[in-house]
Amino acid sequence: MSTLKYPHLFEPIEIGGTLFRNRLFSSPQGFYNLATDLCPGDDMVAFFEAKARGGFASVCVGDCMVDFTRGRHYDWLIPLDNPKLMPGLAKLTSAVSRQGSVISAELSHAGMYALASHLAGAPLYGPVEMEGKYGHVHEMPEEMILETVESFGKAAAFAKRVGFGMVTIHGGHGWLHAQFLSPYINTRKDRWGGSFENRMRFSLAVVESIRRHCGKNFPIEFRMSGSECFEGGYDLDEGIAIAKALDGKVDIIHVSAGNHEIPDSSIITHPSMFKEDGVNLYLAAEIKKHVKTPVGTVGGFTDPAHMEEVIASGKADIINLGRQSLADQDLPNKARLGRDEDINKCLRCCACFSGVGDRRIFYCATNPVTGHEYEDKYLPPAARRKRVLVAGGGVAGMQAALTAAQRGHDVILCEKADKLGGVLRCEENVPFKKKLAGYIEYQIRNIGKAAVDVRLGTPVTPELVEELRPDVVIAAVGARPIVPNIPGIDGKNVLGAEEAYMSHDKVGKVLTIIGGGLVGVELAIFMAQEGRKVTIIEAEKELSLGNPSPHFGALQNKISELDIRVLTSAKVERITESGVAVQTGEGAQEITSDTVVYAVGQKPLREDVMALSRFSREFYAIGDCVAPKNILEATQAAWTIARTIGRF
Ligand SMILES: Cc1cc2nc3c(=O)[nH]c(=O)nc-3n(C[C@H](O)[C@H](O)[C@H](O)COP(=O)(O)O)c2cc1C
Known part of the structure; x- marks a missing residue:
C-alpha cells in the first residue's frame, strides 16, 4: 500500500x-x-x-x-x-x-x-x-x-x-x-x-x-x-x-x-x-x-x-x-x-495576463515570487533582526508581516477590525470569489505558522508606536471609498459598494450602480446573479476595466448573460427616492431603482500614513494607502519592502 x-x-x-x-x-x-x-x-x-x-x-x-x-x-x-x-x-x-x-x-x-x-x-x-x-x-x-x-x-x-x-x-x-x-x-x-x-x-x-x-x-x-x-x-x-x-x-x-x-x-x-x-x-x-x-x-x-x-x-x-x-x-x-x-x-483573476501585452512580464496577484524567481534565489539573509510593526491587516499588511517574519524579524501585525483580510473580506461570500476567501485564510494560516504577533481590534496610533518602540513601521492602512458629490447621495436608498456586499439583504430588487470599474462591474454581476435587475452607469466612453485580460472577456459575457444594462458616457445628475437622473449623449433619463450603489474609487488614507511616519525612523508605506490599486500591486510592494528590512 x-x-x-x-x-x-x-x-x-x-x-x-x-x-x-x-x-x-x-x-x-x-x-x-x-x-x-x-x-x-x-x-x-x-x-x-x-x-x-x-x-x-x-x-x-x-x-x-x-x-x-x-x-x-x-x-x-x-x-x-x-x-x-x-x-x-x-x-x-x-x-x-x-x-x-x-x-x-x-x-x-x-x-x-x-x-x-x-x-x-x-x-x-x-x-x-x-x-x-x-x-x-x-x-x-x-x-x-x-x-x-x-x-x-x-x-x-x-x-x-x-x-x-x-x-x-x-x-x-x-x-x-x-x-x-x-x-x-x-x-x-x-x-x-x-x-x-x-x-x-x-x-x-x-x-x-x-x-x-x-x-x-x-x-x-x-x-x-x-x-x-x-x-x-x-x-x-x-x-x-x-x-x-x-x-x-x-x-x-x-x-x-x-x-x-x-x-x-x-x-x-x-x-x-x-x-x-x-x-x-x-x-x-x-x-x-x-x-x-x-x-x-x-x-x-x-x-x-x-x-x-x-x-x-x-x-x-x-x-x-x-x-x-x-x-x-x-x-x-x-x-x-x-x-x-x-x-x-x-484565483483565476488573470492578473498574470494583464502585463503580457505591453510590459512583457507576468506576475501573480497572490504569489509575489512569480516573475522574481531570480531575485528570490540570491537574497542574502537579513544582516540584522528587527522589531517590525505592521499597521493594517489587509492584503498588503498580511504579506509584509509574513515576509518580514519569514526573514527572521520579530513582527507585530495590528488590525483595527476583529479579523484579518481588510476590504476584501466584503467579497468573501460572493460565489465566484470563493478562492479569494480561501486566499485570505491561506495567508492567515501562514502568518500563524510564521509566529507573527497578531493584534486584532488594535488601530495603530502614534501612542501605540511609542509604546511598542519598533525599529520599523510599515503602514498598510488602506483607503476609504470616495463618496461622489451628487445631490441625494446621503439618501436612505444609497450604499457604498463595500456595504452593499456586506449587507446585500438591504439591496432592493432593482439596482443602479454608479461606476463601471472592476468593483462596480463585479458587484453588478453578483447582484444580478442573486436575481436583481441591475444598471451600471459609467462616466467614461467604456467600462474602465484596466488592461485587457481573459477576466474582462468573462465579465463582458456575464454582463450580457445576466442582462445587465450598461450606460456609458453618462453623468448622474441626482439621486432621488425612486432612482437616478442621468444625462447621456442622447439626453436626460430617469432610471428607476430601489437602491443606488456608488463604486467610484478609493481615496488613500494618506493623513494616517503621515501621522505614523513621524514616529519611526525606519518607515514604509505600502498598498492602498499609497495608491489604491489591486491585489497584485499590494502583494508585490509588501514583499519587496519586507525583504529590504534589516539590510543595515
Ligand atoms: C501567462 C500565461 C502564458 C501562457 N502562454 C502560453 C503559451 O505560450 N502557449 C500555450 O500553448 N499556452 C499558453 N498559456 C495557456 C496555458 O498553457 C493554459 O492552457 C491555460 O492557462 C489554461 O490552464 P489553467 O487554467 O491551468 O491556467 C499561457 C497561460 C498563461 C496564464
Whole structure:
C-alpha cells in the first residue's frame, strides 16, 4: 500500500522512453521578458527552474517559434531557428533537467495570426486566402506548406540538441495547426484542406517530420483543442477523430479547448473564475475513451484531491497546470507531502495576463515570487533582526508581516477590525470569489505558522508606536471609498459598494450602480446573479476595466448573460427616492431603482500614513494607502519592502 495521500497523482509514468516522475505537468507558458537578442536570460532560467524544483514532472516553455520570420505573433518569443541562442537555451534546459523535470519546447507557428511578423513586413499566410483579424491572409502555397512542415522538424531537432527532453506541438487555440484542422477556416480545395483527411494532413506531416529529425525515443506531445467551442468550428466528435488520427503517432495527446483569437472562445481556453475547477476535463475524458496514447487535461485545476480523482478514475493520465503553476510553483511537492493547506490556489483573476501585452512580464496577484524567481534565489539573509510593526491587516499588511517574519524579524501585525483580510473580506461570500476567501485564510494560516504577533481590534496610533518602540513601521492602512458629490447621495436608498456586499439583504430588487470599474462591474454581476435587475452607469466612453485580460472577456459575457444594462458616457445628475437622473449623449433619463450603489474609487488614507511616519525612523508605506490599486500591486510592494528590512 502506498504511503502517499495521492498515489495515482504521484505514480511515475514512462512515455516514449522517458520517465516522468508524476502526473503533474506545467502547461506551456511563454516567457516574454527576453533581452533584445531574444536569448533566455537568468530570470527566464529561474522562472522555469522554480517549477521544476517545485516537483513538476515536466515543464513546458511556451510558444517557441519554428519560423520566426513568418510565424510569430509577438516579437519576444524564442526563435528555434536561430543557432546564436544555443548557449542560453542550453543553460535553461540544464537548470530544469537537473531538478529532475523533463523540459519541453512548445513548437509554435501563428499562421494567419502572426501579427509581429506581419508588422515587420511579412505577408500573412494561412490555409486559405481570406480577410483575417490582422489583415489580408494569403493562401500558403504547397512549397511553403512543405517548407513549414520541415521547419517544425528542424526546430525539434534544434530543441533536442540544446537539451530539451521532449517537444509539444501547439496544435490548438487557433494557431497554424488549428487553422489547418478547422473546417471553419480550412476550405482549401487541394490535398491540404476540405475533407477531414485533408485537414489532418499538415499535422500528421509535421509529426512525421519531427520523428524523422529526432528519432524514436524523443517524446512528442500534441496540444490540441478537444473542441473549437465556437459556431462553425469543429466539435468534440471531430476532436475525437483528430485524436484517433494522432493515436500511436504521438506520445501524449494534450487536450485543451477553444481558440484564443475568437473572444468568446478564448475564455474557454483560460477558464474564468465563474467556472468550476477542471471545466474542460470532459473533452479529455471523452477522447481518452477512444485512444491508447496517454491523454493530458488542462484548464482551471487547483486542488490535488480533485486531480487525484481525475487520474484514479482514468479520465486522464496527466494534469497540466497553467496559472496554478504561477500561483504556487511548489504545488507538486506540497501535495506529495500531503500539505494541501500550504498550497496557494490560483484565483483565476488573470492578473498574470494583464502585463503580457505591453510590459512583457507576468506576475501573480497572490504569489509575489512569480516573475522574481531570480531575485528570490540570491537574497542574502537579513544582516540584522528587527522589531517590525505592521499597521493594517489587509492584503498588503498580511504579506509584509509574513515576509518580514519569514526573514527572521520579530513582527507585530495590528488590525483595527476583529479579523484579518481588510476590504476584501466584503467579497468573501460572493460565489465566484470563493478562492479569494480561501486566499485570505491561506495567508492567515501562514502568518500563524510564521509566529507573527497578531493584534486584532488594535488601530495603530502614534501612542501605540511609542509604546511598542519598533525599529520599523510599515503602514498598510488602506483607503476609504470616495463618496461622489451628487445631490441625494446621503439618501436612505444609497450604499457604498463595500456595504452593499456586506449587507446585500438591504439591496432592493432593482439596482443602479454608479461606476463601471472592476468593483462596480463585479458587484453588478453578483447582484444580478442573486436575481436583481441591475444598471451600471459609467462616466467614461467604456467600462474602465484596466488592461485587457481573459477576466474582462468573462465579465463582458456575464454582463450580457445576466442582462445587465450598461450606460456609458453618462453623468448622474441626482439621486432621488425612486432612482437616478442621468444625462447621456442622447439626453436626460430617469432610471428607476430601489437602491443606488456608488463604486467610484478609493481615496488613500494618506493623513494616517503621515501621522505614523513621524514616529519611526525606519518607515514604509505600502498598498492602498499609497495608491489604491489591486491585489497584485499590494502583494508585490509588501514583499519587496519586507525583504529590504534589516539590510543595515
Ligand atoms: C501567462 C500565461 C502564458 C501562457 N502562454 C502560453 C503559451 O505560450 N502557449 C500555450 O500553448 N499556452 C499558453 N498559456 C495557456 C496555458 O498553457 C493554459 O492552457 C491555460 O492557462 C489554461 O490552464 P489553467 O487554467 O491551468 O491556467 C499561457 C497561460 C498563461 C496564464
